[in-house]
Amino acid sequence: MAIVVNRPKLTFAEKCYLPSIFAGLAITWKHLKRALFNKGIVTMQYPEEKWDANLPEWYRGAPTLVVDENGREKCVSCQLCEFICPPRAITIKPMEIPENDKWRKVEKRPEEFDIDMARCIYCGLCEEVCPEEAIFLRKDYSITGLNRAEMVHDKKTLYKLGGVMKGLTFKWNELK
């Protein structure tokens, strides 16, 4: 069925544009005048002012690795994140934990863990797939580098960014 769109009957003032043009000019003039005295400006001067404190809890920034409260690397290098990563930004080189190590029971940990931030799309799949809850997307968003090599986060950087994550998995607790 055809829909009849009722065109509103315009008055002469509306038809000849002019009153609304003047109304518009008045509004923009008001804003111009206010901004001239540095009032009402809503933008933020980015590097000096940041919105970091207001980032939401679920914000997906740079992926990082975490250690637990005992200082143990949570990653067991199962490589699930490496396989699921859509842009293939993650490269893991696993290693066996030596016999005399405190965490021998865990058996494996990454020898190298690289995330190419030039490739990362911040999708958060690595965080979701991780069975050990070892990789988290933190709130860092300003990842810069002067070349491709600088954009690769190695294991050291990742742990530095990630820090300690308490609780959650007790799978490798000796007492359990």
Add this chain to the structure above:
Amino acid sequence: MDTALILHFLTLPLVFLIWTTFLKTFILLNVVLGVVSVTVFAERKVSAFIQDRTGPNRVGIPMTLIGGKKDIPLWGLGQMIADPVKLLTKENFVPAGVNKFFFWLAPKLVLLPPLLVLAVLPFGSSLFGVEMTIANVNVGVLFIFAVTSLSVYGITIAGWASNSKFPFIGGIRSSSQMISYELSLGLSIIPIFMVCGTLNINEIVDWQIKNGWLVAPYWPHGFSLDQLLHPKDLLHSLVAGFSGERVLLWIPMMVSFVIFLVSIFAETNRLPFDLPEAEQELVGGYHTEYSSMNFASFFLGEYAAMFAGSGAIVSIFLGGWSLPIIPDGSHGWVWGLVNIGTWFAKVSVILLFMIWIRWTLPRFRYDQLMKLGWLGFFPIALFNIFLTAIILAVVHH
């Protein structure tokens, strides 16, 4: 050769005319192209303020480049230099498949007409006895129309030579926009000729000095600096300035002014009539395929056209370089400079008005623009001519 002989040679009438004209041209060209740069900056700043932003506020004196600790932002004024430097140093990319000759010709054709218009605009009274008009020609206003309508060729050629659909549509739009506006632009000015009786812009300005600005309904008669000391004379001149003819003529003059102003917006491709550019629909329109200095020429052309258009508005309707009470350049070079300053100040106000309008109004739809030109302004401008004629006939008999 001794200095006396050189001085004598330089003051020969023809030689004097030639070198002063060259000097005026050189200075005016440099000043105007500088003003263009300032206008671009003003455009960015004003648009930012209107939209509650800060605008460019970082580029100032780069102290860190020469070993300083901190840059001096200087309210972003350095942007005026940074923008042209960026455009100059970019690669001038010419896409494959363009018509090279016309592709290179088009930017020059856009830039040239507005600069030519400056030749006939009286930007001051006189300085050391030299008239502050580059060319005082009798066909002044006609010259402006003839030259400004040429800039549409540059845009159309750019659209066609780019061998790309969006620039092409932009070029086509520009030409039909020109047809719908040029008519009312020309017709709107005819009442001014009828009132002033001349096409010479200098004489139109002189008429306005004597009889008051064309947009004013009332003007004190023979108002001067000395009268301020004699209240009786002042009162007399204030009363004598009132005349029925002036009040009646004010109506067609205002109509002319509004039509001329709007047509100048269309002529200079400014919003709300920037259909050839229309970046949201046409990816930048006629200059989509241009880069570097070729693009900058279009940019310069647009702003120079704004300047020339504002200059025309000021000279024809707003009394040119004159202000009430302020004497002209024959009373001393200081007043000559004041007159030049007045002209540039008036032009700046119109430029700011253009920027203000741009960031207020949305773009007209294509058919709305044609309708406004053909069914709105064209009949009104025609009617306006007859109205002026009737008023003049009634008053003078």
